[in-house]
Amino acid sequence: MFRQIVLWVLVIGFVGSLFPIVVDACPNCKNLDEPIARGFNWSILFMMAMPFTVVGVIGGSIFYQFQRANRNLKV
C-alpha cells in the first residue's frame, strides 16, 4: 500500500515536471506593487523563523538545566 502511494506520487511528480507553470505562492502578493510585496515577504520570513526560535530557546533552556543538574550530581 505504502509502495503504491510512493509510486503514484513519483509518477504524478514526474508528469507534472514535464509541464511547468509559474504559480503565485501567496495570493495576497499577486499584482501588488513592489514595496507591499517586499513587506509581506519579510513579514512571512520573520514569522516563519519564530516557531523554530521559540522551540529552540525553550528546548535549549530545558536541556541546559538538565545538563547542569547532572553535572552537579556528579560533583
Add this chain to the structure above:
Amino acid sequence: MIHSELELSENRPLSNAKLGILILLGAETMLFAGLIGTFLVFRMGNDLWPPLSHANIQLPRVVTGINTVLLIISGYTMFLAQRAVQNDRVKDLRDYLIFTGALGLLFLIIQGSEWIQLIQKGLTLQSGVYGGIFYVLIGCHAVHVLGAVIWLIIVIGKAMAGKYSSISYTGVETCTIYWIYVVALWPVLYFLVYFA
C-alpha cells in the same frame, strides 16, 4: 506533605513554575512576532514613513532612549535581586526589588506622558496605519510592563513577609525571568518603531 511536594518540585532540574513561565514566554514571543510582522508589512509597504498624513509628527526618540536605559537598569537590578536571594541576603533582595519596581513605574509614567503629548499632536489609534500600529505595538509592551510591575509588587510583599530564602525563591526567579524578558524585548521594539 504539601510542603515536601513543593520542595521536591523546586529541587528538580526544571521546576514546574519555571517550565510554565518558559511556555508563557513562548506564547508571548509569538504574540509579539505577529505584531512585529504586521509592523514590517506596513513599514516596508510604505516608502514614506511616517506617511504624509503624519509628516509633522516626530516620535520622542531622546526621551524614549533615556526611558530605555532606565528599563535596562531595572533588568540589571532584578538580576541582582535574584543573586541576593540566592546568597540569603534578604535585605538586599527587598531593596533591589523595590528599586526595580520604582524604575518600572517610572518607565510607565514617562511613556504615558509621551502618549499624552502625541495624542495632543493628533496621533491617535484611529489616525491611520501609523498611529494604529504604534499604539498597538508599544501599548502591548506597556501592558506587559504593567503586568510585570503588579507581579513584582506581589513578590515584594512576600519578600517583606520573609517568604523567600536561598532554599525557596521560585517566586523571585519566575518574576525575574518575566521581567528580563520584558526588558529585553523593549530595545527591539524601540529601534524598530522609533528608528525604522
